[in-house]
Amino acid sequence: MIGAKSGFNDNGINWPDDSEGGYRVPYSVFMDENIYREEQKNIFRGPSWSFVALEAEIPNRGDFKSTFIGDVPVIVIRNGEGGVNVLVNRCAHRGAAVCRKLRGNTSYLECVYHSWAYDLDGNLTSVPFRRGMRGKGGMPSDFSMAEHGLKKIRVQIVNGLIFATFRSDTPDLEKYLGARMVGAIKRIFNREIEVLGDERQRIHGNWKLYAENVRDPYHASLLHLFHATFGLYRSTQVGSCVMDELGRHSLLVASQGTSSEDDDEDAYSDQRSFNSKFVLQDPSLLKGKRDFDDDISLVILSIFPNLVVQQISNTLAVRQIVTYSPNEFELVWTMFGYEDDDDEMRRIRIKQNNLIGPGGLISMEDGEAVELVNRAITHGSGDSSFIAMGGGKAESADHLITEGAIIGFWQHYRELMRI
Amino acid sequence: MKMTFESDAQLQAEISLLFSQYAACIDNDRLEKWPEFFVEQCFYKIQSRENHDRKLPISAMECDSKNMLVDRIVSLREANIFAEHMYRHIISIPLILSKSENEIATQTNYLVISTLQSGISHIFSAGRYQDRLVRIDGQLKFVERIVIFDTNSIRTQIVTPI
Ligand code: FES
Ligand SMILES: [Fe+2]
Numbered sequence: 001m002i003g004a005k006s007g008f009n010d011n012g013i014n015w016p017d018d019s020e021g022g023y024r025v026p027y028s029v030f031m032d033e034n035i036y037r038e039e040q041k042n043i044f045r046g047p048s049w050s051f052v053a054l055e056a057e058i059p060n061r062g063d064f065k066s067t068f069i070g071d072v073p074v075i076v077i078r079n080g081e082g083g084v085n086v087l088v089n090r091c092a093h094r095g096a097a098v099c100r101k102l103r104g105n106t107s108y109l110e111c112v113y114h115s116w117a118y119d120l121d122g123n124l125t126s127v128p129f130r131r132g133m134r135g136k137g138g139m140p141s142d143f144s145m146a147e148h149g150l151k152k153i154r155v156q157i158v159n160g161l162i163f164a165t166f167r168s169d170t171p172d173l174e175k176y177l178g179a180r181m182v183g184a185i186k187r188i189f190n191r192e193i194e195v196l197g198d199e200r201q202r203i204h205g206n207w208k209l210y211a212e213n214v215r216d217p218y219h220a221s222l223l224h225l226f227h228a229t230f231g232l233y234r235s236t237q238v239g240s241c242v243m244d245e246l247g248r249h250s251l252l253v254a255s256q257g258t259s260s261e262d263d264d265e266d267a268y269s270d271q272r273s274f275n276s277k278f279v280l281q282d283p284s285l286l287k288g289k290r291d292f293d294d295d296i297s298l299v300i301l302s303i304f305p306n307l308v309v310q311q312i313s314n315t316l317a318v319r320q321i322v323t324y325s326p327n328e329f330e331l332v333w334t335m336f337g338y339e340d341d342d343d344e345m346r347r348i349r350i351k352q353n354n355l356i357g358p359g360g361l362i363s364m365e366d367g368e369a370v371e372l373v374n375r376a377i378t379h380g381s382g383d384s385s386f387i388a389m390g391g392g393k394a395e396s397a398d399h400l401i402t403e404g405a406i407i408g409f410w411q412h413y414r415e416l417m418r419i
Numbered sequence: 420m421k422m423t424f425e426s427d428a429q430l431q432a433e434i435s436l437l438f439s440q441y442a443a444c445i446d447n448d449r450l451e452k453w454p455e456f457f458v459e460q461c462f463y464k465i466q467s468r469e470n471h472d473r474k475l476p477i478s479a480m481e482c483d484s485k486n487m488l489v490d491r492i493v494s495l496r497e498a499n500i501f502a503e504h505m506y507r508h509i510i511s512i513p514l515i516l517s518k519s520e521n522e523i524a525t526q527t528n529y530l531v532i533s534t535l536q537s538g539i540s541h542i543f544s545a546g547r548y549q550d551r552l553v554r555i556d557g558q559l560k561f562v563e564r565i566v567i568f569d570t571n572s573i574r575t576q577i578v579t580p581i
Contacts, residue, residue, distance in 0.1 A: 102469075197470040197477025200572040229498035278493055281486035330572055335477045350476045351483070359465065359479035359577040361491075365500040367575040 013419050014382060022388030023407045027377035030206035035417070036326040042416045043305050044070025044323070047170040049156065049163040049177075051307035051320055052076045052086055054334060056160060056193050062105045062120065067332075068322045069164060069306075074153070075099045075109070076162060079120040086164040087122040088151040098150065109150070122150035158182060159189035161309075161318070177303065178244035184251050184301050187292065188311055192339040196349065199333040201358040205370035207321050207329040208413070213366050214302045214319075215250045215409055217241050217400035218389050223369055226361045231276025232286070239298075239400040247394040247408025248304035254400065256295040285355075288314050289348055302405075304412060312362070314345070315352045327374055331367075333357050427515060434513045434525060434552070437559050442508035445580060450495065453580060454488040457561045458553065461485055465566040465581055468546065479568075479577050491580065501578045506543070507532045508581075513550075522562065523552045529566075531581055533574075544570045544581055 013035065016024040029035055044050060050069040053076040057065050064077035066089055073089035075098070091098050091111040098111045098118065108125065109118040117126040124145045132138025154165045156173035163173055174182050203210065213219070217239065221228065239254035280286070291314055301309040308319040316337060322330040333356070337349045356363045377383070390402025394411050397404055437456075444452050457463065466478040482488050495501075511528035518524075526549050533543035546568035552559045566581045 103473075195475065197467075197473070197475035199467065199477065199479060200469075201576070202572040202574050204575065223500060225498040225500070226494055229494065278497055281489045281493075282482075282484050284484075285487065285490070346476075350478075350481065353477055354481060354487075357477075357479060358573040358575070361494050361499070364576040364578055368501050371502065371575060 015414070015419060016384050018392075022386045022392040023410065024384040024386055025410055026384045027381065028379050029419075030208060030374070030377060031326050031379040033326060036323075038417055040070045040072075040323075042418075043413070045072065045166040046416055047165070047167045048305050048416070049165050049170060049173050049303075050305065051161060051303065051318065052164050053162045054160055054193065054195065054318065054336070055084065055157065055162060056195050056336065057103075057334070058084070060105065062107055063103075064099060064101075064106060065103050066099050066101065067320070069166070070323050073097060074164065075150075076164075077109075077120055084155055084157065084162055085121055086153050086155050086162070087118075088153065090151070091116060092124060092148040092150060118150050122152045124148045124150075159186055160193065161185060161189065161307075178249065180242060181244055181249050181251060181301060181303065184253075184299060185309060188299065188309060188316060193316075193336045194339045194341065196335045196337055196346075196353075199335070199357040199359075201331040201333070201367055202328070203331060203367045203370050204328055205374035206326055207323045208409075209370040209373050210321060210329065210331065210366070211302070211305070211409055212406045213369060214300055214308050215241075215252075215405035216403060217252050217300075218403055219369070220400065223365045224362045226355075229276070230278050230280050232280075237297075240396070240398045241400060241402050241405055242396040243394065243405055243408045246412050247405070248412035250300075250302045250405035250408065252298070252300040252302075252400070252405075253296055254298040256297055285351060286313075287348060288352065289345055302409075304409065310356070312356055313352055314348050315356050316349070317356060331358075427518075430518070430523070431513060431515060433559065434515070434523070437552075438510050438513060438527060438548075442510055446506050446508055448505075450492045450579070453492060454485050457485050457488060457564070458555065459485050461488070461561055462563045462565075463488060463561070463580075464564075465568065465577065467571045468567050468569050469571045471567050479573065480580070488580075495578050499578050501576055503536045504543075504579070505534045506579055506581075507534070507540075521553060523559075525550045525552065529581065541574065542570070543574060544568045544577075546570065546581075 013026055013028055015026055018024055052067055052074060053065050058076060058078045061078050061080055061082060064075050066075050075087045075089045077085050079085050089097050089099050093114055093116050096111050096113040098109050115128045116124060119125050127139060129137060130139050156163055158173055237254055242251050243249060297313055299311040306321040310317050317333050317335045320332045322332060335353060337346055355361050358364060387403045387406055390397055390404050393404060394408035395404045441456050462483050464478045464481040470477050482491060509530040513525040513527040516524040516526055526547055528547050530542060531544040532540050534540040546566060549565040550561060551563040553562050
């Protein structure tokens with residue numbers, strides 16, 4: 001309703017003018033409790049697809065995983081027919097969490113509080129003392145089991161990535177993602193994957209600071225100094241940063257930029273140490289192997305609102321954002337390889353995992369960067385950030401010195417939030 | 420290489436002392452000395468109990484040589500950006516799981532309390548060590564130190580070894 005111009009809105013957020021050569025984001029939007037509540041309603045329970053699990057995490061009937069969409073607890077479960085259900089993990093009786101385990105396998109779901117039981121599709125199948133005892137008590141005679149199941153929400157799957165939405169009017173998943181993002185997903189999820197493990201990272205900052213971070217190729221060589229410190233350069237590297245039509249998703253890609261068809265072993269080893277004070281004592285860390293039939297060595301695919309898919313050298317992972325409060329979220333990394341990886345390839349992925357995750361030599365800084373912002377910003381001061389690298393517009397770029405995708409995120413965010 | 424020990428109690432005291440020295444090395448920020456607690460062909464890993472119990476390989480850190488430990492520390496000092504912090508390790512009495520001529524296997528609980536520049540301390544990590552030790556020139560060293568942490572959700576980032 002206010003669009004790009006400045007002004008106050010229902011939330012009391014004063015969004016500054018963006019007509020002065022750069023885009024501005026008011027810091028209050030990262031701290032405000034009302035904004036957080038509105039985001040839960042308008043984004044996480046709004047017309048968005050949230051990532052909830054990989055199919056590979058629940059391969060068999062009855063396999064489940066509990067997770068969150070925003071701050072709503074959900075169960076992702078494979079039903080008797082082999083399909084996937086996403087159920088709100090909240091008893092239809094008086095609201096207890098039904099599934100109390102992170103993962104497992106079950107043939108039914110039972111709430112421990114009063115033992116209401118549900119099948120894998122969330123249908124209520126039994127209510128103890130429904131007809132009372134010796135003619136006394138019990139549920140009203142018109143109580144309908146069919147109307148008191150677990151809340152089942154819409155599910156769609158693309159190449160093994162399971163997404164869910166609370167809304168019936170969210171466009172179909174592939175349309176929501178857009179052809180380009182679907183292509184990037186299909187490139188990585190081109191065959192059966194094998195989950196190698198999870199890492200969890202609790203970050204004391206607003207989740208949108210992380211959404212900005214993963215849409216920001218500008219910081220990569222400036223904040224993450226591992227490669228530079230050890231003199232590991234890829235002089236031929238080229239990159240791009242593209243968005244979907246609405247600007248909400250972003251795809252950062254970097255390639256070797258070499259056309260040489262040199263052997264697989266060297267695909268990721270054109271890294272030379274020069275002019276550097278420090279040399280890796282054990283360079284086996286960086287040993288890689290060609291994974292794809294292209295030169296792409298880095299993909300950071302950010303899907304609005306809660307998913308990042310990454311390929312960094314031979315590491316493959318999805319990162320899921322789980323929100324807890326305006327100033328706390330969890331980042332859940334699920335690392336994977338392919339089912340047909342041989343031992344050597346598996347070993348390479350596991351070793352390169354030293355580069356990524358909360359202890360990653362080239363990625364650990366992102367958690368701290370988010371917290372650094374969170375520590376310095378204040379609510380209600382009217383202060384804002386200034387985003388102009390690459391032109392200050394939500395535009396795709398054939399280089400990495402841009403912040404365009406961050407603006408794309410915010411434009412879509414404001415539309416959903418009506419601010 | 421043959422190892423003889425006068426008694427389990429003596430051995431346990433010796434291992435306890437080693438673990439205290441290891442903790443002091445990290446807590447007192449003498450990280451450059453930390454790799455010296457390991458043999459050349461060592462294995463060091465910090466893994467969540469969640470992955471460990473699922474028998475999945477991913478770890479927060481995994482080094483399969485002493486040189487990799489050295490690289491971790493150089494990276495910490497020269498490259499990585501993180502909130503300034505101090506660790507304080509609290510370590511239980513080691514449990515000797517097995518003892519052969521060449522090697523001792525132990526399990527020990529730890530608690531790492533981290534204190535940030537703000538002066539606020541928090542429990543950064545709770546968990547256990549699973550170790551394999553050998554004696555080299557009279558000195559016990561780690562062939563393997565596996566840190567299995569219960570604190571599955573790592574606060575912000577992990578850069579300093581446990
Ligand atoms: S709250 Fe679940 S059965 Fe009562
Ligand atoms: Fe980063």
